[in-house]
Amino acid sequence: MKEKEFINIIKNTLNSKYIGDDCAYLEDLGIVITQDNLVENIHFSMKYTTPYQLGWKSVMVNISDVCASGAKPKYLTIALSLPKSIDTKxxxxxxxxAKDASKDLKIVGGDITSADKIFISVTAVGETKNRKISSRSNAKVGYKIIVSGEHGNSATGLKILQKTFSSEINKFTKAHLMPDAQRKFSEEIAENITCDYAMMDTSDGLGDALMQIAQASGKTIKVNTNDIPHDKTVNIETVLFGGEDYQLVAAVPSDILDKITNYSIIGQVVEGECGILIDGKFYSNIDDKIFNHFE
Amino acid sequence: MKEKEFINIIKNTLNSKYIGDDCAYLEDLGIVITQDNLVENIHFSMKYTTPYQLGWKSVMVNISDVCASGAKPKYLTIALSLPKSIDTKxxxxxxxxAKDASKDLKIVGGDITSADKIFISVTAVGETKNRKISSRSNAKVGYKIIVSGEHGNSATGLKILQKTFSSEINKFTKAHLMPDAQRKFSEEIAENITCDYAMMDTSDGLGDALMQIAQASGKTIKVNTNDIPHDKTVNIETVLFGGEDYQLVAAVPSDILDKITNYSIIGQVVEGECGILIDGKFYSNIDDKIFNHFE
Incomplete structure (x- = not known):
C-alpha cells in the first residue's frame, strides 16, 4: 500500500514522535493541530456538492480530528487554490x-491562489486545557469500545448521489455532504476521564479506526456488528468499511460511561494478537477493504 | 483584481478581525498561525526544482511568515497531494x-493524498512568549523603514532558471530555490522592542510590502532606492517588485536599531496620503506591477 509506505518514509526521514495520531499534541503550547487536504474529483465532485456544502464539510473533517484528540476545537485556517473560472458567488x-459548520470556532486566516482544479487545505487547532488528550495507542484490556452514532450512512449517501445527482437532502446524503463532528461526545469524555484512553474519528471507516487502535495498542478489539448503530437498510460491509461518517470511536473504561449522554457499546479490548475480532472472525489486517488514494 | 476581491468577500462573510496580517495572532493560546498553498506549475515547476529544494522552500515560506509576525517559529504541518507517478525517492x-530548512522547528503532522498535480499546503505555528507581535497597521510617523537583506535576487534567479534549466546554484538561483527566512532579524526586533511596530516579509515583493504597511497604517512611506541593498546587476524594477526574496521589512523607531546586527535603512514613515513615495514619485497603488494569480 503506497500511502502507508509513504507515511513510513516520512516517519523515518523526520524521526518524529508526533506522526501517528490524527492530531499532533504540542504539549508546550497546550494545543493540538491537524491539517487535511481535499482535492476535486478525488475527495469530492462539484457534480454533487454545492459550494456551501463543500465549505461545511472541508472544515468539519478537521474539527472532527480535533474532537478525536479530546481537545476543544478553537481555530481554523483555510487555504484554497481555485481555477480561474471560479466566481465570487x-x-x-x-x-x-465553512462559517456555519465552525459554529463557535473562529476562521482566522489562510491563503488563496489559483490552480486548475479545486484544492482545499484546512488546519484546525484545539485547546488542551482541562481536557485529557487521547492516543490511539492507549487501549487497555477490559476497556469498552463505544461509538457516538450510526455508521454506513455517508457511504450510502455517496452511492445515492452518484446514481441520482439529486440535490435532495435525506439522512444519507446529509451524512455525506454535511457531516457533524461529535463535539459533545468528545467533550464529555475528555473533560471527565482521568486515565489514558484511545479515540479516533471514523473518517476512513469504523473497521479501519478499530484496526488502527488495535495495532497501535498491541491488543485485540472484539466487536459484535449487531451492536453497531446503523440504518437497517445498510449492509454490514458498508457499516464497517464505508468511511466518512465522522463519528467517534473510543476505547474507555466502564466508569466513564455515566458521563456520556449518547453512546453505544459495540465491543471491548481483549488480550491477544494485534487485530480485530468481528463476530468471531479475526482480521490481522483489512488493507484490501480500505479505499487507498494511491492505488 | 480578483485575488483582492476574493479576500474582501472572505473578510465580509467571516466578519473576522484576524484576516489581515500574514499570520493570525491567537492571543489566548499564545501562538501565531499561518498557512500557504504551493501549486505545481503556478508556484513552482519540477523543470527547475529538485524535490529536496521544493521541500526546503515549502516550509521556508511559512517560517518566513512567522518571522514577519515576530513570533518564534516552532512547529509545522505539511499536507501533500501528489500524482500517482510520484515515487518514494x-x-x-x-x-x-523540509527537515533541513526547519532546523529547530518540528514537523509534527499533516496529510498525504493523491491529486493530478503536486499540491503542497504547509501550516506554521509560532510561539509569542517574550516576543512583541507585529502588525502591518502599526507604522508611525518618524519610524525608520529597514530591511534585512538584498532584494531582487530571487526574481533574477527565476529568470536564469527559466532560460537555462541549469541546476547550477549561484546567489540568484539559491535565493529563488532555497530562500532563508530571516529568523535572527525577527528575533532581535521582537525580543527587544517595547512599542508597536510593523513587519512583513517581502514574499510578494518589497514594493507590495511597503504599500501594504502604508495602506494599513494610513501613512506615506518614503523610500530611496539607492539605499535598498541589491546586486548591482539587478534593475530597480526587479528589486522593488520581483518578489519571493523572503527578506523582512519593518517600520520601527530608531532606538531599536542598536539591537539589530544586520539591517539597512531604506526610508521612513511620513505624514501624508496612504501610499509609497519612491525616489520622489508617489504611488497610491501598484496593482499593475504585482503578479496576480487570478489574472
Missing part, C-alpha cells in the same frame, strides 16, 4: 458553509 | 529538504 457560499 | 528527498 462560489467564494461567498463556500465561506458561509 | 521524491517523498524522501522532499522531507529531507
Amino acid at each position: 462560489f467564494i461567498e457560499e463556500f465561506y458561509k458553509g | 521524491f517523498i524522501e528527498e522532499f522531507y529531507k529538504g
Whole structure:
C-alpha cells in the first residue's frame, strides 16, 4: 500500500514522535493541530456538492480530528487554490458553509491562489486545557469500545448521489455532504476521564479506526456488528468499511460511561494478537477493504 | 483584481478581525498561525526544482511568515497531494529538504493524498512568549523603514532558471530555490522592542510590502532606492517588485536599531496620503506591477 509506505518514509526521514495520531499534541503550547487536504474529483465532485456544502464539510473533517484528540476545537485556517473560472458567488457560499459548520470556532486566516482544479487545505487547532488528550495507542484490556452514532450512512449517501445527482437532502446524503463532528461526545469524555484512553474519528471507516487502535495498542478489539448503530437498510460491509461518517470511536473504561449522554457499546479490548475480532472472525489486517488514494 | 476581491468577500462573510496580517495572532493560546498553498506549475515547476529544494522552500515560506509576525517559529504541518507517478525517492528527498530548512522547528503532522498535480499546503505555528507581535497597521510617523537583506535576487534567479534549466546554484538561483527566512532579524526586533511596530516579509515583493504597511497604517512611506541593498546587476524594477526574496521589512523607531546586527535603512514613515513615495514619485497603488494569480 503506497500511502502507508509513504507515511513510513516520512516517519523515518523526520524521526518524529508526533506522526501517528490524527492530531499532533504540542504539549508546550497546550494545543493540538491537524491539517487535511481535499482535492476535486478525488475527495469530492462539484457534480454533487454545492459550494456551501463543500465549505461545511472541508472544515468539519478537521474539527472532527480535533474532537478525536479530546481537545476543544478553537481555530481554523483555510487555504484554497481555485481555477480561474471560479466566481465570487462560489467564494461567498463556500465561506458561509465553512462559517456555519465552525459554529463557535473562529476562521482566522489562510491563503488563496489559483490552480486548475479545486484544492482545499484546512488546519484546525484545539485547546488542551482541562481536557485529557487521547492516543490511539492507549487501549487497555477490559476497556469498552463505544461509538457516538450510526455508521454506513455517508457511504450510502455517496452511492445515492452518484446514481441520482439529486440535490435532495435525506439522512444519507446529509451524512455525506454535511457531516457533524461529535463535539459533545468528545467533550464529555475528555473533560471527565482521568486515565489514558484511545479515540479516533471514523473518517476512513469504523473497521479501519478499530484496526488502527488495535495495532497501535498491541491488543485485540472484539466487536459484535449487531451492536453497531446503523440504518437497517445498510449492509454490514458498508457499516464497517464505508468511511466518512465522522463519528467517534473510543476505547474507555466502564466508569466513564455515566458521563456520556449518547453512546453505544459495540465491543471491548481483549488480550491477544494485534487485530480485530468481528463476530468471531479475526482480521490481522483489512488493507484490501480500505479505499487507498494511491492505488 | 480578483485575488483582492476574493479576500474582501472572505473578510465580509467571516466578519473576522484576524484576516489581515500574514499570520493570525491567537492571543489566548499564545501562538501565531499561518498557512500557504504551493501549486505545481503556478508556484513552482519540477523543470527547475529538485524535490529536496521544493521541500526546503515549502516550509521556508511559512517560517518566513512567522518571522514577519515576530513570533518564534516552532512547529509545522505539511499536507501533500501528489500524482500517482510520484515515487518514494521524491517523498524522501522532499522531507529531507523540509527537515533541513526547519532546523529547530518540528514537523509534527499533516496529510498525504493523491491529486493530478503536486499540491503542497504547509501550516506554521509560532510561539509569542517574550516576543512583541507585529502588525502591518502599526507604522508611525518618524519610524525608520529597514530591511534585512538584498532584494531582487530571487526574481533574477527565476529568470536564469527559466532560460537555462541549469541546476547550477549561484546567489540568484539559491535565493529563488532555497530562500532563508530571516529568523535572527525577527528575533532581535521582537525580543527587544517595547512599542508597536510593523513587519512583513517581502514574499510578494518589497514594493507590495511597503504599500501594504502604508495602506494599513494610513501613512506615506518614503523610500530611496539607492539605499535598498541589491546586486548591482539587478534593475530597480526587479528589486522593488520581483518578489519571493523572503527578506523582512519593518517600520520601527530608531532606538531599536542598536539591537539589530544586520539591517539597512531604506526610508521612513511620513505624514501624508496612504501610499509609497519612491525616489520622489508617489504611488497610491501598484496593482499593475504585482503578479496576480487570478489574472
